[in-house]
Amino acid sequence: MSYQYLSSEIKLELHNILKYWSNNAIDEKNGGFLGEIDFNENKNYDAEKGSVLYGRILWTFAAAFPVTKNPEHFQLAQLAFEEIKTKFYNSETKGIFWSIHADGTPKDPKNQIYALAFVIYGLSEFYKISKNKEALDLAIILFKSIQHYAYDKVNKGYFEALTSDWKPIEDMRLSEKDANEKKTMNTHLHIAEAFANLYLVWEDKDLRESIIDILRTIDQHFIDKESWHLKLFFDENWNERKDVISYGHDIEAAWLLLWCAEISNDEELIQKYRNYAVKMADSTLEGLDDDGGLWYEYDPQEKRLIAEKHWWPQAELWIGFINAFQITDDEKYLDIFEKNLRFTKKYLIDEENGEWFWGVNADYSKIKKDKAGFWKCPYHNSRACLEVIKRLK
Template identity: 65%
Template sequence: MASLKEEMHTELFSILKYWERNMVDNLNGGFLGTIDYNNIKDYNAEKGSVLNARILWAFSASYAVTKDPKHLEIAERAYQYIINHFYDEHFGGIFWSLNADGSPKDTKNQIYALAFTIYGLSEFYSVSYNEEALQLAIRLFKKIEEHSFDKEHLGYFEAFTRDWKPIDDLRLSDKDANEKKTMNTHLHIVEGYANLYRVWPDAHLKEVITQLLNTINDHFINAETGHLHLFFNEEWVEKPDVISYGHDIEAAWLLQWCAEVIQDESLIAIYKTHAVTMADAAFKGIDAADGGLWYEFDPHSEELIAEKHWWPQSELLIGMVNAWQLTGNQKYLDAAQNNWQFVKGYIIDTQNGEWIWGVNSEYSKIEKDKAGFWKCPYHNSRACLELIARLKD
């Protein structure tokens, strides 16, 4: 465990160094939109709000541990770029994406992006005490509650136009079903809200988080299988989809953390039980040959999406260590240690730094972004930070 903790500390600095050295956009401001799998920078690429919010979170959270002024400086840069370019002062939302020069490109309000911006702003406030950052996070929380919350059936709708009107295409990405309520967005709304509560312990916010955790428990978690239901319409009629091993194990520990933040003993008990059940379910997605976690499985066609992406490995590390802490069962810690060996062997780019997108079943590299719209320093830096904290004793 001591060795694993030390390696996490070293890897955290390595990840952050990659972003410091490669992703700062000195030509257009802020950060680059894309670095491809060959490590080639694209100064003309679209800039995503989720990427920038995750940079803000990663460097803020890391600064709390490293105390490295460079990390706070990067967080400050991300914050300034968000308030000056991504924040829509007229309608109070967050632009989904910008052109390379910082002008608005896709102006829709995707609630997922607002949630991550709250997550990042809250973390930034916790290390900077920038009151403006906190107030913006609170305003975004109120915007989500005003426009996205379903007062009739509970839960949250996915997306709106810039001026908060209904929108036809609700999808977060091309691979998602075009449904009004999704597990992914609800998971990250409650994550953002819980992080906001840490720095702004508002009574109404606590009530909202409590209700949201109950809604997730009622609709998104299959307590028998330990897997998540992913897509629903507004009346909670499910559209069956794949099993997402990465989301299963991410939700396993993250929802427990949210319950612990608001100190709701009933919900803590519920989500501790889920955390172990979902960790057990994740074993079905682990390749026994190398310890890596497969991407997805389609139970209807019985087809395995035989890829191992970077982010499910990050979440498996946390989820398995969390299950070990809850149960004392060595099998969970062994799973984390085996997975870390897989990450070191196949996912970490030892030549250029950071982690590659992933590998196929025969270990060929998946030729997707090294950094970009969805390839952010959030999952892997968080895995390092969580294990550093959890293995401290």
């Protein structure tokens, strides 16, 4: 398959994803975007709305606009920004509400640092297309809040969550499936991503030092130098709590950490993460099925595969393996991407209604979870499309 053909195919899929969100996700009743569309395309106008969803919608339409040149995409990014500014931003404490009620009032006011990171990521991307100083100023405020309240000045790294007024909180979990630990791989990965994107529009010395610091922390604690999988959960003193192998996070981190290192312009980190990108892509092969799909997780303690193939690990595989191909010139990585693309088209892309299904079970039956919602956002698959289009040039 030629690069040109692959690129045109991916451009079409990007168009389909954006079209789904443009046509279906607007909340005509309460304003902004819907908190939930279920597996059967039923819209829930009463669902709570998450700041992660909104940060990712903001990033998606802002990042897509330079490619699509569609003014509607700019307008939707503008809408997401206005909603974040007026409904999610806690101006008293300079934080972000984790969630709001459908009517726009705060529901869960805690500061989950992962959510602040995604809002920074989206605001930075929006500033690129709008030059809206209010968006940049808000991103900088949130960066300073994270540094002031969530950074561990003793042991380094970042605490997972705090109350709305930045006090310690008992339940720090990002979701019900996560371990209740103070430091997690997932949050550190997305802080690095957010800070790097902010640095592209705000070349601040302290921000660059923070990116370098977090990349060194991730290198020291979160990357297993024997298996090349990620370690997921730690207490504040960096004692690991053993958990699953997350194939999607492995391959996402493989390319994303290199991207962050390149933005930091630290040559030592760039070379290190170029090397890691290939090793982590190779370790992800353990989770690849014969059909080209990537399994969700593996539990080494129970020696048990979580035999599901979710949408987002496939999207991250596209970028991670094309990235490995770019580094090595080894076409096997491109072949893996192409095979996964065929798997994704066959089983995950909803040809009838648009967007991607949550995933499939081992027998290819659909996982009947949200089409849009708290965790089902347009960010992973639209970003995969945007990155593939850019890299295949």
